[in-house]
Amino acid sequence: MDSEIIPPGYYSTRDVARALDTTPGAVRNLVYRGQLTRAGGTERHPWFTVTAVAELLAKRRARTAA
Numbered sequence: 001m002d003s004e005i006i007p008p009g010y011y012s013t014r015d016v017a018r019a020l021d022t023t024p025g026a027v028r029n030l031v032y033r034g035q036l037t038r039a040g041g042t043e044r045h046p047w048f049t050v051t052a053v054a055e056l057l058a059k060r061r062a063r064t065a066a
Helices: 013-020 023-031 051-065
Strands: 044-050
Touching: 013 023, 013 044, 013 051, 044 051
Parallel strands: none
Antiparallel strands: none
């Protein structure tokens, strides 16, 4: 149901958690720490850009590969 209201090019918190293989609580911590920024939505249901999530995922993969 969430995917019906989120515009193309954006992820919900649940989508980000799936992409990063983590929990929604961990996504909230990423926002709190400034590693991920909200791009829209509401306080309870934020959206994140696909590019921001891809950049964060690339940083994580580079860190684990090193």
